[in-house]
Amino acid sequence: MSQRKFFVGGNWKMNNLKKDNEKLIELMNNASINYDKAEVLVAPPALYIDFVRQRLNPNVHVAAQNCYKLEKGAFTGDISPAMIKDCGADYVILGHSERRNVFGESDELIGQKVKHALDAGLNVLPCIGEKLEEREAGKTEEVVFRQMKHIADNISDWSRVVIAYEPVWAIGTGKTATPQQAQEVHAQLRQWLATNVNQQVADSTRILYGGSVTGATAKELASQPDIDGFLVGGASLKPEIIDIINARN
Numbered sequence: 001m002s003q004r005k006f007f008v009g010g011n012w013k014m015n016n017l018k019k020d021n022e023k024l025i026e027l028m029n030n031a032s033i034n035y036d037k038a039e040v041l042v043a044p045p046a047l048y049i050d051f052v053r054q055r056l057n058p059n060v061h062v063a064a065q066n067c068y069k070l071e072k073g074a075f076t077g078d079i080s081p082a083m084i085k086d087c088g089a090d091y092v093i094l095g096h097s098e099r100r101n102v103f104g105e106s107d108e109l110i111g112q113k114v115k116h117a118l119d120a121g122l123n124v125l126p127c128i129g130e131k132l133e134e135r136e137a138g139k140t141e142e143v144v145f146r147q148m149k150h151i152a153d154n155i156s157d158w159s160r161v162v163i164a165y166e167p168v169w170a171i172g173t174g175k176t177a178t179p180q181q182a183q184e185v186h187a188q189l190r191q192w193l194a195t196n197v198n199q200q201v202a203d204s205t206r207i208l209y210g211g212s213v214t215g216a217t218a219k220e221l222a223s224q225p226d227i228d229g230f231l232v233g234g235a236s237l238k239p240e241i242i243d244i245i246n247a248r249n
C-alpha cells in the first residue's frame with residue numbers, strides 16, 4: 001500500500017435543502033471516522049458552503065463544486081475562489097464531467113480555473129474521464145491524457161492537488177468501473193505524471209476514482225495500488241458514505 005493518504009470526497013451536486021444538510025452533517029459528525037487514516041471532504045452547493053462549514057466537524061474539508069477563473073467582476077451567477085475561501089471552504093472541484101458536458105466547459109477554461117484557484121490559495125480537485133463512446137473507440141488513454149495535460153500545465157503546486165478519474169459512463173449510472181478497469185487507467189495516469197511532470201509528483205499525488213461508488217464496491221476498489229480514494233456522488237447523500245470513508249480500515 002502506498003504512503004498516499006486515503007481521500008474520500010462527497011460531491012453533493014445540486015441536491016438537498018438545509019434540513020437535509022443538517023441530517024447529513026449530524027450523520028457525519030457522529031460517525032466513527034479515523035481522520036489519521038482518511039482525509040474527508042464534502043462539496044455542497046455553493047449557497048450552503050457557509051451553513052455546512054459552521055456545523056460540520058472541522059476535520060472535514062468543505063469544497064465548492066466549481067468556480068470562475070477570475071477574482072471578481074461582472075460575471076453574473078458565478079463565484080470566485082476568494083469568495084469560497086471567505087466562506088470557510090478550502091477546496092474546489094473543477095472540470096467535473098457535468099461541468100464539461102452539461103455546461104460545455106472546455107479543457108482550456110478548466111485549465112485557467114485550476115491556475116487561478118491555486119494562485120488564490122485554494123486546494124483543487126480537478127476531474128477527468130472519458131465518455132462511453134470514447135472508451136468503446138479505444139480512446140480512453142488519449143482523452144484522459146489530453147484532459148490531464150491542460151490541467152497539469154496550469155499547476156504551480158502539486159501538494160494542493162488531488163485528481164479524480166471519473167469515467168462519464170460510470171457516473172450516476174450504477175455501472176461502477178471494475179477494480180481492474182479503474183486500476184488500469186489510474187496506473188496510466190500515474191505513469192503520465194512520472195513522464196510529463198516528475199516521479200515525485202507521480203508518487204505523491206492522490207488519484208481518486210469516481211462513478212457509482214457504493215459501500216458495497218468501495219473496499220475492493222480501495223485495495224488497488226493506484227486508487228487512492230473516491231469522489232462519490234449519490235452514495236455521499238446516504239449513510240453508506242461512512243462505509244466508503246472507512247473502506248481501507
Ligand SMILES: O=C(CO)COP(=O)(O)O
Pocket residue numbers: 011096166170171172173174210211212213231232233234235
Ligand atoms: O460524479 C460523481 C462524483 O463527482 C460520481 O457520481 P455517482 O457516485 O452518483 O456516480
